[in-house]
Amino acid sequence: MAHLGNGVEYGLHCLLWLTGSHAEPASSRDLADLQGISASFVAKLFPRLEKAGLVEATGGVRGGYRLARPADCISVLDVVDAIEGSKPxxxxxxxxxxxxxxxxxxxxxxxxxxxxxxxxxxxxxxxxRRELARTTIADLAASTGKKAPDGFTQDIRSWFNARWSARTDTKAPTDSDRTAGRRRRKT
Known part of the structure; x- marks a missing residue:
């Protein structure tokens, strides 16, 4: 059994996506869907990351998460301790x-x-712990970015923008919309 659980891996990968230059916050569901991992599990990780001061959340339909500080100021150890605690x-x-x-x-x-x-x-x-402390999210993003083909960053940005647009284009029905819907169904 691994000492560090898959929550650390998921958390690190999610934070890597947040280092990108897309302007809008990313929801935990979007981050999970992008990577093909459990949305409910990812949603449980983000309060820990937020409590540790690694991400900040915004609410509402357009809400989501952003890094709370620059990626070069967040170490892998910060993420490990936020998710796993500082157990020996x-x-x-x-x-x-x-x-x-x-x-x-x-x-x-x-x-x-x-x-x-x-x-x-x-x-x-x-x-x-020394190695995890000296390696930052920015370091991981840079090494990952070197492997990605040209245009991949733009593909990711477009994917997030489409998700964000879909959320913002969806509005909650008003009382008058619900009333009109009931009248249409009855006729």
């Missing part, structure tokens, strides 16, 4: 003190200091 990579169970030959009373030499296994896990976690 490894939780030492202090097995070394349970050795059968100690008869339930481990000597001081066996438990003094940090366990060797725990020490290596701590170093690994620190190295991972």
């Amino acid at each position: 990579l490894f939780e030492c169970q202090e097995i070394r003190g349970r050795c059968a030959v100690f008869g339930g009373k481990p000597p001081a030499w066996s438990i003094d200091g940090v366990c060797g296994v725990h020490a290596v896990m701590l170093r690994a976690e620190q190295a991972m």
Whole structure:
């Protein structure tokens, strides 16, 4: 089982799409539909990202999410901690003190200091957190952008604009619209 869940992957990919230059906010549903992932799962991620100050939300039909700060000021670690919390990579169970030959009373030499296994896990976690902290959403977007063919950014911008236009062209029916609709159905 992976230590970091798929929420981190989904969150990072969603934030990458928000680094684009489309002018309007993107809804969690649009971000999910664009990537072919669960809209309900993505919708659960964004309050965590918002609480962490990574995105900001606007409400209403034209609402959605935008990055709350520049992409080069949001680290991958910020996203991991927002979605997963800052839980440790490894939780030492202090097995070394349970050795059968100690008869339930481990000597001081066996438990003094940090366990060797725990020490290596701590170093690994620190190295991972350093790498995640130094890599920004802007870094990821730049490396992803290098792989994309010419015109892909415009295709994405057009896709988002079409979605946004569809939302803004749809209006809630007024009371008079509903009344007229009922009269038409009765006749």
